[in-house]
Amino acid sequence: MTAASKTVLVLCTGNSCRSQMAEVLLNHDLAGQVRALSAGTRPQPKVADGAIAALQAAGLPTDGLYPKDIDAVLDASIDLVVTVCDNAKERCPLFPRPVTRIHLPFHDPHGEPLESFIQVRDAIRARLVPAVAAALGLAPPPDAG
Numbered sequence: 596m597t598a599a600s601k602t603v604l605v606l607c608t609g610n611s612c613r614s615q616m617a618e619v620l621l622n623h624d625l626a627g628q629v630r631a632l633s634a635g636t637r638p639q640p641k642v643a644d645g646a647i648a649a650l651q652a653a654g655l656p657t658d659g660l661y662p663k664d665i666d667a668v669l670d671a672s673i674d675l676v677v678t679v680c681d682n683a684k685e686r687c688p689l690f691p692r693p694v695t696r697i698h699l700p701f702h703d704p705h706g707e708p709l710e711s712f713i714q715v716r717d718a719i720r721a722r723l724v725p726a727v728a729a730a731l732g733l734a735p736p737p738d739a740g
Contacts, residue, residue, distance in 0.1 A: 601628065601731045602630045602631075602675075603630070603631045603675045604631075604673045605618050605632070605633040606633070606634055606635070606665065606677065606678045607633070607636075607678070608635055609638060609639040609705070610639065610662040610663055610664075611662050612642070612705055612715070613646075613679045613680065613703065614635065615633055615643075615646050615650075616649065616650060616719055617631070618632060619655050619660070620719055620724055621724060621727060623655055624724045624736040625733065628733045629733070632663075634663045638663060640662070642661060642662060645705075645707070646716075648712065649712035649713045649716040650716065652713060653716065675694065675696070675730055676694050676696045677696075677699060677727060678697075678700075679719075680701070695730060699723050701715050702715055702718075724736055
């Protein structure tokens with residue numbers, strides 16, 4: 596990670612699906628430019644199996660993923676907060692310093708077939724990754740298709 600890289604926090608309610616996939620995709624697609632973290636306002640006990648499977652199907656790393664409470668990252672030096680569900684947007688905490696926020700809601704595939712997780716993964720890659728790059732003034736990611 597370079598000194599110029601930016602820290603992005605992806606916030607969701609359960610931190611078990613959408614925000615986890617976004618964290619992995621951002622760290623992969625914008626490697627060296629951002630350090631993505633994710634957290635939840637009410638974290639679930641574990642990352643959804645479908646989210647893990649969808650990431651692995653795209654050849655992305657899933658080791659060490661676990662749901663984190665927003666309190667665990669409040670002290671981090673965050674450059675951008677991305678909320679991926681309306682509930683997280685409503686409950687987004689106040690940070691110790693002003694931070695840019697963007698809201699990009701995605702369908703919650705929890706409890707649905709793997710295909711739903713893959714569709715959400717692809718939507719996150721198509722919409723969230725370029726939006727984060729643009730919001731931080733970074734070069735757009737190369738086509739990861």
